[in-house]
């Protein structure tokens with residue numbers, strides 16, 4: 161959290177100093193609200209990650225929201241067709257800033273083995289992606305790792321890709 | 328030898344017997360594939376045959392499992408057998424009563440892609456026929472709402488035809504992502 165103990169005031173270290181950004185980021189990092197966008201097999205692994213065995217709530221991300229307006233982490237897990245891409249874009253646009261995006265699996269990241277007439281070859285052509293997860297499908301541990309990477313990114317004070325794109 | 332023949336005759340499926348008795352003129356071919364009776368019928372009489380299969384009280388193929396098609400343009404053997412009909416529209420039926428399946432295949436020529444819709448017999452045919460229209464361009468006459476179902480409305484072409492390139496004709500690049508109603 162980047163804490164420093166305050167000057168010795170005789171209060172046995174009960175005063176700490178920090179910056180407001182650090183406190184806010186600490187809160188954001190530990191309470192990511194994911195918006196699942198599961199369109200194919202990867203979504204099954206995402207569900208497993210959220211369920212009790214792998215239990216994403218250990219990392220403060222158990223509050224899954226199916227309304228983009230209440231979430232700040234978009235998990236794109238699965239194939240996105242050209243017909244679905246406008247929907248995904250709309251959902252991304254509806255999420256309030258600051259927001260982060262995880263592209264889960266080979267299909268979301270680059271089209272995977274589906275180099276076909278209907279499939280988007282990587283959602284990052286249309287929405288900014290912060291963390292990519294390789295694999296087909298990635299294991300739940302990989303998704304947890306990605307969430308932890310997003311957390312690290314938030315803690316470090318770095319802007320989400322979406323903000324970088326505007327700046 | 329004789330005994331064997333008898334056994335064979337006894338095991339002839341009821342559906343084939345009845346079709347031969349009632350619709351012999353329309354049967355182009357018959358076959359058996361992994362326990363499923365396969366019949367090929369003329370397009371003109373296809374509706375009548377399907378209606379017969381559904382409504383005959385002994386057969387009662389009341390469940391339409393699937394409607395789909397095959398593009399045989401690269402299957403020389405099939406083309407020769409069925410008068411160079413490019414497409415084969417396929418109906419999969421199941422009878423709860425007889426607990427058996429039948430597959431009805433209908434050859435469709437490329438220069439006349441229309442075929443009667445069976446939405447009047449099975450309401451389930453609605454979306455299945457739309458999919459077959461979307462993917463192969465078969466026109467189902469009498470369908471209440473023959474629109475694309477999988478591809479976007481402004482998509483051109485029918486992607487499951489064998490002459491459609493796998494990576495498309497540039498739709499991925501040309502697709503207008505802003506003008507879509509979402």
Ligand code: SF4
Nearest residue numbers: 201202265267296297
């Ligand atoms: S990457 Fe593999 S598991 Fe994930 S959606 Fe694609 S095909 Fe399915």
